[in-house]
Amino acid sequence: MHPIRRPPRRGFGEQPATLAAIQNLFARGEQGGYWPADPAYAYEDSAGTIPASRDGVVGLLTNAVTGYPNAIQATTANKPYLRRTPATGKTWYDSNTATGALNVTFASALGSSCTIATVTPEGVSILENKTVGTTYNICPPYGYNSDVLIINRALTPAEKALVTRVMQRDIPAYGSLVNAIPQMRGYSANNEMQIDWSTKTSFIDYWRYGGNYLSSFPLINTAAGTDFSFAWYGCSGLTSFPLINTAAGTNFSAAWYECSSLTSFPLINTAAGTNFSVAWAYCSGLTSFPLINTAAGTSFYGAWYGCSGLTSFPLINTAAGTDFSYAWYNCSSLTSFPLINTEAGTSFYQAWNGCSGLTSFPLINTAAGTSFDAAWSTCSNLTSFPLINTAAGTSFYGAWYNCSSLTSFPANFFDSWTGVPIANCFSLTWDSCIKLTLASVQNIVVSLVVSGKSAPATGTDISLDGAPTLVAIQADTTVMTAVATLKSRNWTPKYKGTAL
């Protein structure tokens, strides 16, 4: 699995946590994939250059977890249409001709122990011990073609439950004689002002599903609310949000996920909040964020994922935060980042991936961090990087991948490294950092030597790149002396893809 992931064209259809969970099914190199019924993954042409549109044809559907193979149809006559169900707005692929197909071509046959999960009008179907050859049509003629997941092994009961939970969101609901959606938004009727909310503690999913009918939200009494997870999930029509009472709220997971029309957010009381995972993910209309109280927050997983309109970020209290993975992924308009407290953070997996507007990065405390995979990948405007403490790190896979303006990388970065390196821990780490100076390359390899660490049993690459030519690197005594030592410790240093 390639850990450096770019979001699909129009944003994740899934919450990052969900997609990551599906990705984990393939973490041991399993073959197969997951092709969601989500326009974010669909293209009109088989080359994947033209986004598919409603009632238009689909020539390519991206594999959302393993990156390949995609599902492809290059002959227009055989392409399905991208449809949406009228009542609940579910995306599906209408292969309404006998030759209809979106074909997946695997590198080799997947064998006879495959699990195939699909969405049917009546639920999620999980077929076991199925044989899958080198090609598979995920969009057969004349059916309700929605999400498809294929994996070349059996799933555990827990994994089946996960797959069911994820895929059941695309089960279509049959429309009734009277379309009740405008009157019934999600689980909550359109009667907020007529009922007493004051004793309600859980608002899970309340205005989710059908939330796009919600253009404004009243100031109801939510003082007793503790769980606001998924409450306004997908309310993409909301342009403003009131200052509700959330003082008792502990769980804000996905609460405002994809409220993409919000341009500002009120200074609500989140002092008791511990779980902020994907809370404001894809709130792409926000340009600023208030200084809310997040002192009790432990999970900031994907909290501001895809908030691509944010131009600044406040110095919030994140002292208790342990999980910062994906937290600011693709916040591409941020030009600076505050010196927040991340001393308890253990995972920074892809935390700032795609923050392409950042020109500098603060000296945050990352001493407890173990995963830095793709943490600063594609921060393409960073020119230097501070000497942060990553001593406990076990993997830096793609950590500075495609930091294409980075010239300066500090000395002594790995001198005190105590973490246990895992396979591929330095694969793609500095790949496409095409402006790194010779001194920076020296700093990296010399510091890795000082660390005294030997390579893991597999995945021993140290991927380097920079401004100097390969010849110049090979002629540099400092680099090559360090490289010799690293090779004696079973590392495989590479420069611009060539083993040194």
Added chain:
Amino acid sequence: MWTERLPLAIPIALIDAANQLGAIIDPDTGGDQTFSLDQTIADYVVAYVPFTEQMRAVVIGRNAAHWQAAINQRAAEKGMEPLPMETIEALRAALLCGDEVAALSEP
């Protein structure tokens, strides 16, 4: 904007030429599998093809000059060899569209 599928039918004997035409006018890289022997009615191969509105108008208009111009233009855009004029004309003359295809199934 894509139209709903337009039924097209060509005599089985012309399937190779029809698929050459399909490869030219298909906006994607395929098109050479537009017609298949797996899908026939009587002595015709049938395909149910989504079109852009402009191309649909050209196809169903079956105007000889418009066909020649549109097909040659598409071939040039895709860097493909244009079909001989007589092949285009044979296909145009033999093509059934829409309700004409449905009529093939009638007793």
